Amino acid sequence: MADPRYHHGNLRAALLDAGFALARAGGPLRLQVRELAAAESVSPSAVYRHFPDLAHLRADVARLAREALAREMQTAADAIPSDLVAGERAIRRFQAIGAAYLAFAAREPQLFDTAFMATEAPPSCEDAPSAWEVLLDALQQLVATGEMAPARLADAPLIAWSSVHGAASMLAGNLLPADLPDGVVRTAVLDGVLRALGVRAPDSRAPNTPSAVPAASGSAPLASRATLQ
Amino acid sequence: MADPRYHHGNLRAALLDAGFALARAGGPLRLQVRELAAAESVSPSAVYRHFPDLAHLRADVARLAREALAREMQTAADAIPSDLVAGERAIRRFQAIGAAYLAFAAREPQLFDTAFMATEAPPSCEDAPSAWEVLLDALQQLVATGEMAPARLADAPLIAWSSVHGAASMLAGNLLPADLPDGVVRTAVLDGVLRALGVRAPDSRAPNTPSAVPAASGSAPLASRATLQ
DNA sequence: TGTACATCAGTGAACGCGCGTTCACTGATGTAC
DNA sequence: TGTACATCAGTGAACGCGCGTTCACTGATGTAC
Numbered sequence: 001m002a003d004p005r006y007h008h009g010n011l012r013a014a015l016l017d018a019g020f021a022l023a024r025a026g027g028p029l030r031l032q033v034r035e036l037a038a039a040e041s042v043s044p045s046a047v048y049r050h051f052p053d054l055a056h057l058r059a060d061v062a063r064l065a066r067e068a069l070a071r072e073m074q075t076a077a078d079a080i081p082s083d084l085v086a087g088e089r090a091i092r093r094f095q096a097i098g099a100a101y102l103a104f105a106a107r108e109p110q111l112f113d114t115a116f117m118a119t120e121a122p123p124s125c126e127d128a129p130s131a132w133e134v135l136l137d138a139l140q141q142l143v144a145t146g147e148m149a150p151a152r153l154a155d156a157p158l159i160a161w162s163s164v165h166g167a168a169s170m171l172a173g174n175l176l177p178a179d180l181p182d183g184v185v186r187t188a189v190l191d192g193v194l195r196a197l198g199v200r201a202p203d204s205r206a207p208n209t210p211s212a213v214p215a216a217s218g219s220a221p222l223a224s225r226a227t228l229q
Numbered sequence: 230m231a232d233p234r235y236h237h238g239n240l241r242a243a244l245l246d247a248g249f250a251l252a253r254a255g256g257p258l259r260l261q262v263r264e265l266a267a268a269e270s271v272s273p274s275a276v277y278r279h280f281p282d283l284a285h286l287r288a289d290v291a292r293l294a295r296e297a298l299a300r301e302m303q304t305a306a307d308a309i310p311s312d313l314v315a316g317e318r319a320i321r322r323f324q325a326i327g328a329a330y331l332a333f334a335a336r337e338p339q340l341f342d343t344a345f346m347a348t349e350a351p352p353s354c355e356d357a358p359s360a361w362e363v364l365l366d367a368l369q370q371l372v373a374t375g376e377m378a379p380a381r382l383a384d385a386p387l388i389a390w391s392s393v394h395g396a397a398s399m400l401a402g403n404l405l406p407a408d409l410p411d412g413v414v415r416t417a418v419l420d421g422v423l424r425a426l427g428v429r430a431p432d433s434r435a436p437n438t439p440s441a442v443p444a445a446s447g448s449a450p451l452a453s454r455a456t457l458q
Numbered sequence: 459t460g461t462a463c464a465t466c467a468g469t470g471a472a473c474g475c476g477c478g479t480t481c482a483c484t485g486a487t488g489t490a491c
Numbered sequence: 492t493g494t495a496c497a498t499c500a501g502t503g504a505a506c507g508c509g510c511g512t513t514c515a516c517t518g519a520t521g522t523a524c
Contacts, residue, residue, distance in 0.1 A: 007486060007500060033478060043502050045480075050500095054478065118402065155417035158396070158405075162418050163425075166395025167387070173347065176387075188384035189391050196392075196421035236467060236519060262511060272469050274513075279467095283511065 012050035014040050019061035020068075020111075027110035028117040031058050055121035063123040065115035069104050070131035076100035077138065088202045090141040091194070097138050098164045098190045101131070105168035106182050112172040135160060148199050156197050163193045241279040243269050248290035249297075249340075256339035257346040260287050284350035292352040294344035298333050299360040305329035306367065317431045319370040320423070326367050327393045327419045330360070334397035335411050341401040364389060377428050385426050392422045 008014065018039035022030040033054050037044040051057040076096040080089055105112040139156050142148035148156065167189045170176050176185065194201050237243065247268035251259040262283050266273040280286040305325040309318055334341040368385050371377035377385065396418045399405050405414065423430050 011500080032476090034476080044478080045503080046501055048479075116402065116404075155413075155421070158414060158417045159392070159421040162395035162399065163388070163392040163421075164395070165398065166391035166393070169345075169394065169398060170391065173345065175345075184384075185387060188387045192384070192388035192392075192425035195427070196425040198424070240467080261509090263509080273511080274470080275468055277512075 008040065008042060008046075011040065011042065011046065015047060015050065015057065016060055016064060019057060020064050023061055023065060023114040024108060024111045028058070028114050031061055031114075033057075053121070055119065056124070058117075059119040059121045059123045062114055062117055062119055063125070063127055065111045066127050066131055067129060068111065069101065069115055070127065070129040070134055072104050073097045073100045073131055073134045074129055077134070087145040087147045090138070090145040090147055091199060091202050094138045094142055094160075094199075095190050095194075097134060098160070098193065099186050101164050102168050102171060102182070102186050102189070105172040109172035109174070112168060132157075132161075142197070142199060148197055152197055159196050160193050163189055163196070237269065237271065237275075240269065240271065240275060244276060244279065244286065245289055245293060248286060249293050252290055252294060252343040253337060253340045257287070257343050260290055260343075262286075282350070284348065285353070287346075288348040288350045288352045291343055291346055291348055292354075292356055294340045295356050295360055296358060297340065298330065298344055299356065299358040299363050301333050302326045302329045302360055302363045303358055306363070316374040316376045319367070319374040319376055320428060320431050323367045323371060323389075323428075324419050324423075326363060327389070327422065328415050330393050331397050331400060331411070331415050331418070334401040338401035338403075341397060361386075361390075371426070371428060377426055381426055388425050389422050392418055392425070 015036050018036050019031055022035060022039065031054070033047050034044050036057070037047055047054075047057065051060075073096075076099065077093040080092045080096055082089065084092065136157060139148070139153060139160065142156075143150050143153055167185055171182070171185065191201055244265050247265050248260055251264060251268060260283070262276050263273050265286070266276055276283075276286065280289075302325075305328065306322040309321045309325055311318065313321065365386060368377065368382060368389065371385075372379050372382055396414055400411070400414065420430055
């Protein structure tokens with residue numbers, strides 16, 4: 001029987017998985033050589049058999065986090081029924097992608113931070129799937145079905161990504177009032193994006209009116225700067 | 230003549246200023262007890278005469294960074310001529326605030342990171358001025374002048390902040406193509422926010438059309454995922 | 459006005475810790491013959 | 492089929508460093524009398 005300490009088998013992939021789990025629990029600061037090695041019951045120096053330094057390992061864990069995000073976006077889009085009218089389906093898929101992005105940030109704030117942390121090395125390969133590509137595909141479908149003006153494709157990615165990423169950052173960073181339901185954020189931001197893109201929401205086909213927004217309970221809940229300083 | 234090493238005078242404020250300068254140059258990671266003390270030519274233990282620990286000092290430096298941002302927003306708003314028609318003035322002030330936010334992130338990325346970094350202690354006082362309040366004031370002026378629907382106030386802060394903060398994060402984090410001019414980002418995001426809020430831009434009074442967007446040079450520049458992974 | 463003294467704001471050395479990384483090594487694997 | 496050997500993937504100890512923080516101290520300040 002082989003000594004289980006030697007020849008782990010696939011230590012590189014195991015370290016990345018461990019990094020993913022550590023980042024999920026504790027964020028970027030938990031990505032340390034010794035902790036990663038301990039997670040795989042391996043000596044710290046074994047890490048250097050598979051990565052030139054910690055920076056490269058961190059960059060790949062960040063990539064895994066982004067890929068996890070992209071997969072959830074794609075899965076949410078694919079969950080939209082395919083028997084809808086093409087235009088409505090394109091809109092619903094676009095909304096599902098944004099909602100998945102927000103849900104990921106709210107449910108896995110540490111992983112979200114890791115996905116977009118500053119890295120001092122490049123990842124070993126490109127994101128696959130890529131969240132950016134998933135977004136671009138959805139926008140192109142909006143154009144193909146006539147729901148968005150073709151010229152809007154020039155700035156639509158920037159508009160959509162800014163809004164959703166900004167809201168996701170606030171959800172992950174707990175910058176929003178704790179009693180603010182995620183659904184309110186989702187509705188406000190996603191409806192706002194559709195209006196910014198000149199796309200009519202499938203529910204309320206009257207753009208530029210606040211009707212789709214749930215009524216504020218008492219005074220405007222977002223007006224409090226208790227948490228968002 | 231007093232020994233200059235003793236009785237610094239206002240070491241607390243000086244440490245915060247030094248922290249601001251260090252964060253500006255090197256971001257949150259540069260906020261270290263020893264480096265801060267050295268910046269003021271003081272021994273590390275002197276820091277503990279004015280702050281219980283590093284976390285509290287960091288929280289106050291972050292506050293200073295947010296206040297610097299808020300001041301630039303307010304200054305930009307106040308630079309809008311006051312002899313304009315009230316409605317147009319309110320819109321221009323709102324645009325100026327957003328543009329200042331984006332310019333701050335692009336010009337001082339490290340300071341921007343510091344402003345919104347995670348802290349393990351609360352700041353010693355509230356932000357003054359507060360960027361959030363500056364935004365709220367501008368939105369209320371949009372309503373007061375009839376440029377925005379009052380009901381929109383419920384979600385307008387979230388929509389505006391998400392979009393601008395998201396774009397600012399990308400500018401600060403160098404997630405956007407390097408050859409993409411800041412002006413393109415500014416125009417795309419700020420025009421998008423106005424459309425999302427149902428506010429007619431003062432230039433192009435035809436909302437929901439892409440006319441205000443500069444023509445894409447060749448293929449859509451944002452479609453490249455070279456830098457935005 | 460001068461002096462004793464409590465208070466304050468620093469010093470300087472050290473502690474303990476955990477980090478990334480290196481180095482000589484050793485055990486396991488796989489291949490040539 | 493068995494064996495020598497090159498190669499690979501680990502070990503374990505150590506290095507050097509820099510970190511936040513503590514502690515006993517000391518020099519300067521300001522106030523009471």
